[in-house]
Amino acid sequence: MSKLLAVGTVAFDAIETPFGKTDKILGGSGSYIGLSASQFGVKTGIVSVVGGDFPQSYLEMMNSKGINTEGVEIDKNGKTFFWSGKYHNDMNSRDTLITELNVLETFTPVVPDSFKDAGIVMLGNLHPLTQASVLDQMSKKPKLVVLDTMNFWMDIALDDLYAVLKRVDVITINDEEARQLSGEYSLVNAAKKIHTMGPKYVVIKKGEHGALLFNDGKMFFAPALPLAEVFDPTGAGDTFAGGFCGYLAKTEDVSFENMKNAIIYGSNLASFCVEKFGTERMQELTAKEVKTRLQAFKDLTQFDIKIS
Amino acid sequence: MSKLLAVGTVAFDAIETPFGKTDKILGGSGSYIGLSASQFGVKTGIVSVVGGDFPQSYLEMMNSKGINTEGVEIDKNGKTFFWSGKYHNDMNSRDTLITELNVLETFTPVVPDSFKDAGIVMLGNLHPLTQASVLDQMSKKPKLVVLDTMNFWMDIALDDLYAVLKRVDVITINDEEARQLSGEYSLVNAAKKIHTMGPKYVVIKKGEHGALLFNDGKMFFAPALPLAEVFDPTGAGDTFAGGFCGYLAKTEDVSFENMKNAIIYGSNLASFCVEKFGTERMQELTAKEVKTRLQAFKDLTQFDIKIS
Numbered sequence: 001m002s003k004l005l006a007v008g009t010v011a012f013d014a015i016e017t018p019f020g021k022t023d024k025i026l027g028g029s030g031s032y033i034g035l036s037a038s039q040f041g042v043k044t045g046i047v048s049v050v051g052g053d054f055p056q057s058y059l060e061m062m063n064s065k066g067i068n069t070e071g072v073e074i075d076k077n078g079k080t081f082f083w084s085g086k087y088h089n090d091m092n093s094r095d096t097l098i099t100e101l102n103v104l105e106t107f108t109p110v111v112p113d114s115f116k117d118a119g120i121v122m123l124g125n126l127h128p129l130t131q132a133s134v135l136d137q138m139s140k141k142p143k144l145v146v147l148d149t150m151n152f153w154m155d156i157a158l159d160d161l162y163a164v165l166k167r168v169d170v171i172t173i174n175d176e177e178a179r180q181l182s183g184e185y186s187l188v189n190a191a192k193k194i195h196t197m198g199p200k201y202v203v204i205k206k207g208e209h210g211a212l213l214f215n216d217g218k219m220f221f222a223p224a225l226p227l228a229e230v231f232d233p234t235g236a237g238d239t240f241a242g243g244f245c246g247y248l249a250k251t252e253d254v255s256f257e258n259m260k261n262a263i264i265y266g267s268n269l270a271s272f273c274v275e276k277f278g279t280e281r282m283q284e285l286t287a288k289e290v291k292t293r294l295q296a297f298k299d300l301t302q303f304d305i306k307i308s
Numbered sequence: 309m310s311k312l313l314a315v316g317t318v319a320f321d322a323i324e325t326p327f328g329k330t331d332k333i334l335g336g337s338g339s340y341i342g343l344s345a346s347q348f349g350v351k352t353g354i355v356s357v358v359g360g361d362f363p364q365s366y367l368e369m370m371n372s373k374g375i376n377t378e379g380v381e382i383d384k385n386g387k388t389f390f391w392s393g394k395y396h397n398d399m400n401s402r403d404t405l406i407t408e409l410n411v412l413e414t415f416t417p418v419v420p421d422s423f424k425d426a427g428i429v430m431l432g433n434l435h436p437l438t439q440a441s442v443l444d445q446m447s448k449k450p451k452l453v454v455l456d457t458m459n460f461w462m463d464i465a466l467d468d469l470y471a472v473l474k475r476v477d478v479i480t481i482n483d484e485e486a487r488q489l490s491g492e493y494s495l496v497n498a499a500k501k502i503h504t505m506g507p508k509y510v511v512i513k514k515g516e517h518g519a520l521l522f523n524d525g526k527m528f529f530a531p532a533l534p535l536a537e538v539f540d541p542t543g544a545g546d547t548f549a550g551g552f553c554g555y556l557a558k559t560e561d562v563s564f565e566n567m568k569n570a571i572i573y574g575s576n577l578a579s580f581c582v583e584k585f586g587t588e589r590m591q592e593l594t595a596k597e598v599k600t601r602l603q604a605f606k607d608l609t610q611f612d613i614k615i616s
Contacts, residue, residue, distance in 0.1 A: 054530050059528060065594070089493070090493065091493075185397070185398065185539070186534075186535065186536050186537060187534055188535060189533050189536050189537075206517070209514070209517040209518075210517075210518075210531070212534060219534060219607070219608055220607070220608060220609075220611070221531045221534075221608050221609060223518070223529045223531065225529060226494075226495055226520060226529075227494065227496060228494050228496040228497050229494060230496075257612075259612050261611055261612070262610045264611055264613060265613075272453050291615060291616075294613060294615055295615055296372070298613075298615075299526070299527070299528070300527055300612060301528075301529060301609050301610075301611075302568070302609075303528075303568045303569055303572055303609075304387040304565075305569045305572060305573075305602060306601075307599060307603055307604075307606070308599075308600055
């Protein structure tokens with residue numbers, strides 16, 4: 001079992017969907033990645049920052065799941081990063097209502113000594129320089145570095161993104177962002193071009209349409225589980241990434257074959273995340289539920305045609 | 309091996325894509341369904357109508373593939389149905405430039421005697437009354453009736469569509485149309501509602517995002533094969549349906565388990581269709597190519613997680 005180090009946000013979200021709305025609740029990429037990875041019982045450390053307004057109880061909840069929060073700096077005089085958004089009726093598009101960076105504006109990640117030798121490093125969606133500074137602090141080269149990013153950084157910090165991508169094994173990115181980063185419309189061609197930027201493995205997230213894994217001409221696809229109701233899509237992508245990394249950390253096998261399983265687990269966990277508001281469903285999720293749903297993924301995708 | 313009877317259009321298409329444009333070439337749902345099903349060596353009969361301007365050579369090409377065109381009426385004084393369209397750069401949306409119904413306006417399908425006992429009937433996208441009249445002519449109840457339709461018929465002939473749906477086992481429909489027909493956004497709920505209209509099996513086509521099969525609470529998903537280049541998407545849905553029906557006709561097994569294989573074959577054949585303009589790729593397609601691509605579908609979807 002490898003240690004998993006994840007840098008990301010730990011934040012407040014206020015969410016409105018056609019099903020209802022929340023006050024400020026726990027959110028942030030780091031929270032979702034950590035909760036998802038915790039399903040695999042791996043030693044996960046989160047590097048992030050919160051303000052003096054952040055409830056200790058949230059950190060305690062994470063600790064109770066085995067998530068190490070030593071690396072979550074508490075800036076007593078600052079306010080926690082806050083995002084508020086409203087989903088449209090189709091749940092595929094949303095408007096951002098409020099983004100208050102607060103303590104994130106001056107965030108300098110500090111990796112705790114106990115995680116400087118982590119085997120798997122997940123660089124959540126932050127400024128590429130912030131992501132790079134986490135890698136700079138590692139005491140030995142991680143077995144696998146996974147990076148998530150978004151169009152925003154391509155717009156304002158493309159050269160920094162190029163620089164950190166050279167140090168990354170796996171990039172997770174959505175379809176539109178893959179097109180923007182590569183300048184290619186076809187996802188097959190986009191992945192090919194992104195390979196040349198550094199990442200040997202390219203994971204393209206297509207939301208309700210599943211996720212594709214590319215490596216050196218090979219492809220694998222994990223569907224999203226069709227659900228009767230998607231309650232709140234917030235955090236699904238980070239939950240996917242957390243499941244992916246958590247499974248790889250647990251199995252210590254970063255081959256393409258094992259990454260297939262990892263994206264199935266990522267998709268599995270993401271399918272739970274969207275069933276309730278925020279991190280609620282992930283907090284109560286049991287191993288038994290994950291196992292049962294794994295069977296649903298098998299039923300959904302496995303077929304038996306003999307190729308004579 | 310069952311006989312397959314397909315009613316659909318045999319037409320002229322003029323297509324423009326970012327890769328080029330064509331003059332009037334062979335098109336129509338019946339042509340695509342027939343060419344796709346011909347890969348399985350099943351006895352396929354097409355019921356359709358063309359005008360005096362339709363080249364005999366097209367019919368001969370179909371006959372050479374084992375497609376029976378006895379049921380393709382030639383209206384010497386009429387002109388063949390003509391559709392012209394232009395695809396946008398993303399290849400997912402298109403504008404219809406010209407639709408000339410011509411001989412289709414007065415089309416009354418006549419099922420040849422030799423196909424009145426067909427085991428599988430594919431009702432291509434036509435007026436629901438035209439689809440129903442084909443069923444009326446069958447000498448015995450088919451093993452399986454498959455129907456394709458579109459939003460246009462929901463808008464102008466919904467009651468006729470409801471009536472024919474009661475006589476149908478499988479409906480193939482795209483995601484937006486499934487939502488329109490059911491009034492449900494979630495495809496899981498849409499399928500559930502469409503079941504109550506008649507079809508025990510609901511196939512929801514999502515274009516580049518694959519296809520879902522629903523039956524009595526069970527689900528199966530076939531991805532579309534990610535391609536470096538989609539040259540012309542025209543006919544992909546009909547090719548999918550032709551592959552689905554052709555495989556079921558060949559294997560004579562209309563169980564849910566075998567339908568999984570059938571939609572994989574449908575997706576397989578559709579992935580070839582889009583590689584060239586119109587029916588060109590389907591005309592030259594070999595069994596060996598289909599087999600090789602079947603392995604690509606296995607590689608894309610099959611994983612090995614033991615559920616302990």
